[in-house]
Amino acid sequence: MAMIKKLLSVLGVIILFSSMAFAQTSTIKGKVVDQAGDPLGYTRVYLKIADKVVNMAMADDKGEYSMFGVELGTYDLEADAQMTCKKSLKKTDIKVGTSQVLFIDFEINCSSDLDEVVIKYEPPVFDPDNTSSTSRISGDNVRTTPGRSVTSALANLEGVSSVDGAMTSVRGNRSDGQQTIIDGVRVRGNGGISMQSIEEAQLIQGGIPAEYGDGTSFTVITTKSAPKDFHGSLELRGSIDGYNNFLGAVSISGPLLKGKKKSDPTRIGFMFSGEVSYDHDASPARGGVWVANDDAREAIIANPIRYSNESFGARYQEACFLTSESFHKERVRKNAGNWDYLGQLKFDFTMGKRNNMRLSLGGSYEYLKGKSWSATTALFNGDNNPISTNATLRVNARLNHRVFTDTTGTGVLKNVMYDVNVNYTRFNSESYAARHKDRLFEYGYVGQYTTTKTKGYSPLKDELTIMVDGEQVTIYDAYEFEGWYDSIVTFKVNPNFNVNPILSQYALNFIEQYPVQDLYDLTYEGFPIDLNLFTQFGALRNGDAPDAIYSMYSSPGTVYNGYSKSQTEQFGVKASISMNLKNHELKFGFDFEKLTYRGYGIGPVSLWTLMRNETNTHISELDKDHAIITTDGDYFWVDYDRYIALADQTTFDRNLRKALGLNPNGSDWIDIDNLDPSTFNIGMFDAEELLLGTSAGASPLVSYYGYDHTGKINRHKTTIADFFNNVGSNGRRTYNIGAYEPIYMAFYLQDKFSINSLLFNVGLRVDRFDANQEVLKDPYLLREAYTVGNIMEILKKNPAYTNAAISDVFTGNAQNDWVVYYAGNGTYLSDADIAGSEFNTSSIVGYRNGDIWYDAAGNEVENPEKALALNVNGPILKNPLYDEDNNMISGISKVESGAFTDYKAQWSVMPRISFSFPVSDNSLFYAHYNIITSRPTNLQISPVDYLFISQRNAAGDIISNPNMKPQQSIDYEIGFRQKIGNKSSISISAYYSEKRNQIQAFRFSGAYPNTYYSYKNIDFGTVQGFTFAYKMNRTHNLTLSANYTLQYAKGTGSSTTSQLSILAANQPNLRTLTNLSFDQRHRIGVNLDYRFEGGVDYEGPVTEKTVMVDGKPTTKTIQWLSNTGFSLLFSAASGTPYTRSSTPNSTIVAGTTSTISGSINGSNKPWQFQCDLRIDKTFIFNLNKNAKDKDGNAKSAKPGYLTVYVDIQNLFNFKNVISVYDYTGNPDDDGYLSAAEYQQAINGQIYVPSFITYYQMRVQNPYNYSRPIRASLGIQFGF
DSSP states (O other): OHHHHHHHHHHHHHHHHTOOSOOOOEEEEEEEEETTSOBOTTOEEEEEETTEEEEEEEOOTTSEEEEEEEOSEEEEEEEEETTTTSEEEEEEEEEEOSSOEEEOOEEEOTTOSOSEEEEEOOOOSSOTTOOSEEEEEEHHHHHHSTTSSHHHHHTTSTTEEEETTEEEEETTOOGGGEEEEETTEEOOSOOOOOGGGEEEEEEEEESOOTTOOSSSEEEEEEEOOOOSSOEEEEEEEEESSSSOEEEEEEEEEEEEEOOSSTTSOOSEEEEEEEEEEEESSSSOOTTOEEEEOHHHHHHHHHOOEEEOSSSTTOEEEGGGGOOGGGEEEESSOSSOOEEEEEEEEEEEEEESTTSOEEEEEEEEEEEEEEEOOOHHHHTTOGGGOOEEEEEEEEEEEEEEEEEEEOOSSOOSEEEEEEEEEEEEEEEEEEEEOTTTTTOGGGTTOOOEEEEEEEEEEOSOEEEEEEEETTEEEEEEEEEEEEEEEEEEEEEEOOTTOOOOHHHHHHHHHHHHHSOHHHHHHHGGGTOOOSHHHHHHTTOOOTTOOOOOBTTTBOOTTOOOOOEEEEEEEEEEEEEEEEEEETTEEEEEEEEEEEEEEEEEEEOGGGHHHHHHHHSSGGGOEEOTTSOEEEEOSSOEEEEOOEEOOGGGOOHHHHHHHHHTTOOTTSOOOOOGGGSOGGGOOGGGSOHHHHHHTTTTTSSOSEEEESBOTTSOBOOSOOOHHHHHHOBOTTSSBOOOOOOBOOEEEEEEEEEEEEETTEEEEEEEEEEEEEOOSEEESSTTBSSOBOBHHHHHHHHTTSGGGTTOOHHHHSOTTOOTTOEEEEEBTTEEOOHHHHHTTSOOGGGEEEEEETTEEEETTSOEESOHHHHTTTTTEEEEESSOSBOTTSOBTTTTOSOOGGGEEEOOOEEEEEEEEEEEEEEETTEEEEEEEEEEEEOOSSOSOOHHHHHTGGGOOSGGGOOOOSOOOOEEEEEEEEEEEEEETTTEEEEEEEEEEEEEEEEEEEEETTOBSOOEEEEEEEEEEEEEEEEEEEEEEEETTEEEEEEEEEEEEEESOSSTTTTHHHHHTTOOOOOSOEEOTTOOSEEEEEEEEEEEOOGGGOOSOEEEEEEEETTEEEEEEEETTTTEEEEEEEEEEOOOEEOOBSSOOOSSSSSOOOOBOSSTTOEEOOOEEEEEEEEEEEEEEETTTTOBOTTSOBOOOOEEEEEEEEEEESTTOOOOBOOOOTTTOOSSOOSTTTOGGGHHHHHTSSSHHHHHHHHHHHHSOGGGBOOOOEEEEEEEEEO
């Protein structure tokens, strides 16, 4: 209900603001002249859609006109010179994109006998106004591109690096700088969009206008508006390659309310489109994947453990003895299916007396559900692949109002228009084990264990002194009770909760091997009969998981140990006002974005181990102050009750006793493993119990933000102080963590103008980013500590230091802000201690100024941990760490909230300058200079990591840094475009870019209380590139574009963690430029479309046939290939770099190391080739054929079409190498099995032939190669 209320409130805000997804309008300019070239002043120019006027302009006395506020679409443009020569000229099929300036001139023959001339518009081979590196692809071209996706259409463009059809980098930028915008809204969550709804897609790589920010490249997708007539389509597509993929799509659009006049635009229109797809195997593996034979899998499920005849109780997994004959390859992956449901709805309202207001309301919903596949589970355990679901809801609105348009052609102010937009996105995801979903206590449940407790007594004691009711008593010949022991443990499958039957078989296998009588006999061998005995013999307790087979493959029945969910909300407002003032096209804009991130994850299998640890802890001792004495006539028997230490009782134990109807203060012993999963709920635990988990915080069982520890949404804003200090009603810390809610704002000004023939696009963008969270004041200090300046202020209270200078107390070069390091790890000194005699300058061991460390003499040191002996020394703490009873004041952590402060909002000023200059009528020179910033990643604060900072000291425990700056890119480009003939052109460009403040892993050596790994703005990079492109508009059925890119992308790091292995080896961050891992030095792309048009434009083979029409012979021409064509994409790219190793190593088993050979990324993989093809044939027919109206007249033609197509990806089945092993440079062999230094380890395996079989299957990763050939057959009907 709360969700529905929130959605309604958001929709209310949207309607209140009357806004929608941001769409950019274009301008059409030109000149109207007669046949002699003389201007035809005051000619009216009309923009039409199916003879309906949607915009107009009037030429001035020079014949020049400008039409503003033209939205994306296909139009007719008519120049009507009624005031001069009474003639008109119409140009049809003009496609207008977003943010364009189209130059369309008219030459009207005033001496012609025709009053109106209609010609088809021929688009220019390049845009003369284009001052940026922008590629535009129409929706029709996107839909006919092989692969049927926007990515497929864009991946072949110049400057784009791609691997196996996926875009990896644009102009050498990291992938986190690539942004996708749909109808002006930045995509969060799924970026799915119905192909039928796309009007245009464009990729902006350089010369980025000021209206775009927070990214280095932009994929901008604009959807269609509602048409004036009804249109619809239905598409079915299925794979014919055996991979069993299917898609169904439908779209319908049209008017709901038409205008009063036939020439009026539609008042209310709508558009709906939807898609449903199922991919049984969306990412086929080259050569197939390994799976176990059914008989082998069933055998090890029935008998998972092999017991040794040589050593009593020794056992091995039966799967560790399988060899190659037990496995086979399958071409199509199982348990990898994914469903995708997508729906989009949009309403357009045209309002105002002059039809100058347009309100659009729209939204989309996408739901995905699929199984997460991995090679490690597919071999035996694919049935237990986890399920992931996610849902993306977008609602948006837009109000566009053209306030004023000058139609006289003489005004200074020619156009005023504003746009106000609001959008809301919510993305929810969930991941879980298919069988258990959110029933957390089923994940680790194996079965019902029943433990019988028996009293244990000491040997006979001649004399025993005990306490009875507070008095000391001595008795003789007595047996003293020493505690309960497990006399027998039994197991059975719970018929009501047989939720993990394969895991139960481990215990049944043990019981079958060793009957109950044998268990009794084992007691004489020194084995206690308890749950540990079961585990010793291979049985699984509740909460246990079977060992991975040789640490490579999960055993049958292994349950996915994870349940997680997340929610991301985005609320955005965009507003802009545009005006044309004389020769200037001005645009002022504002962006606002508020994000809310929530996440929750838990390892549910381990909950059973935690429950076992948290139960009965307060009754583990005996109450020896109250002995109970009985006698059998011969001996005394001394018994004790359980001692109840309520101070030691856990929250879980207390809540469980209440749930079981027991006295929460009682001494009943609870047998956890005898209870079924329905007994428990996650709310029985407090936050600290789940965070400490079973490893004292090294691996918390739960992680959360924006939720509480039980998974309920937490809508309260919490501070670090709240997290560390707030206590619940049970006296335990609550550890609440609020949602992460960063705020982003931007202001921009953009001006497009011309000086003579120079066209300028100048802009300024100012971004403000506020992480809206707390950050460390000093990343090296998680508790407040004294600086030189702090100590000097205190010392000056002592008369002996009143006039002292810093150099009188500290080393000569010390500064006020230097942190002082002192003998003793975390020494606390109060102000009184420092002012008195406790502070001793001889105990100072060093200083720190930011990242620079000094010894006690002020000399800079490289390794502070060693030079300052920071294992035993540290900063002087301002606040005590322990109380008088030596208890840690801040609970379980040395971190204090006073070490944090609010994040300082980051402002970025980004000038954007671009211009173009026509060298001649057929050539154009252009250049641009940009500064672009994008908000930092890895920024969200993780209080839990700070809570357990003492256990986050390894490279694998890298934590976020909430205090980073935006990343910056400074771009330069020059280019030249040359027209070749009327239908083709070439373009050449050279670009250079500097990447600053990029994020990289960093080791905070010497931090207090311990060294840890996080991130910092320290990476730098450069990109130098050259592109050559050839483009030919349709000529005799052929449309062709080809490009070549030469690029050098270098930097100090390819990703945020690329230097982590260097840091783990205690080496400093790399500060030299090396090839980036996604750099493709050479890339060639070809996009070829060969298509036979229909009707009068047909250029293909024909057959003439004589037929009788109304009794007369008539020649009929058959156009065999009309509306038939194919599209082909071809690319060739040099291999991406990788780092060679001089030593054999393994990424599969532990215990090996890699040593860099040569330079980082100094070697390259082989070239890659890709060729995709789509062949289609369209049949056009009249849906109104033979139809008549109510008067008996034939209805006007209503065209329909039926398209049949075949889509083939990787047509020639190129076997491209995607990844190689660093020692061998081979995609199939890492060199481990043949390395002499690892033979001892290999020969020490349980069964060497089996180990080698498993290793070979694992090392021969099919995804080290590109995907094989795939083919689909589709059919589409439309009207």
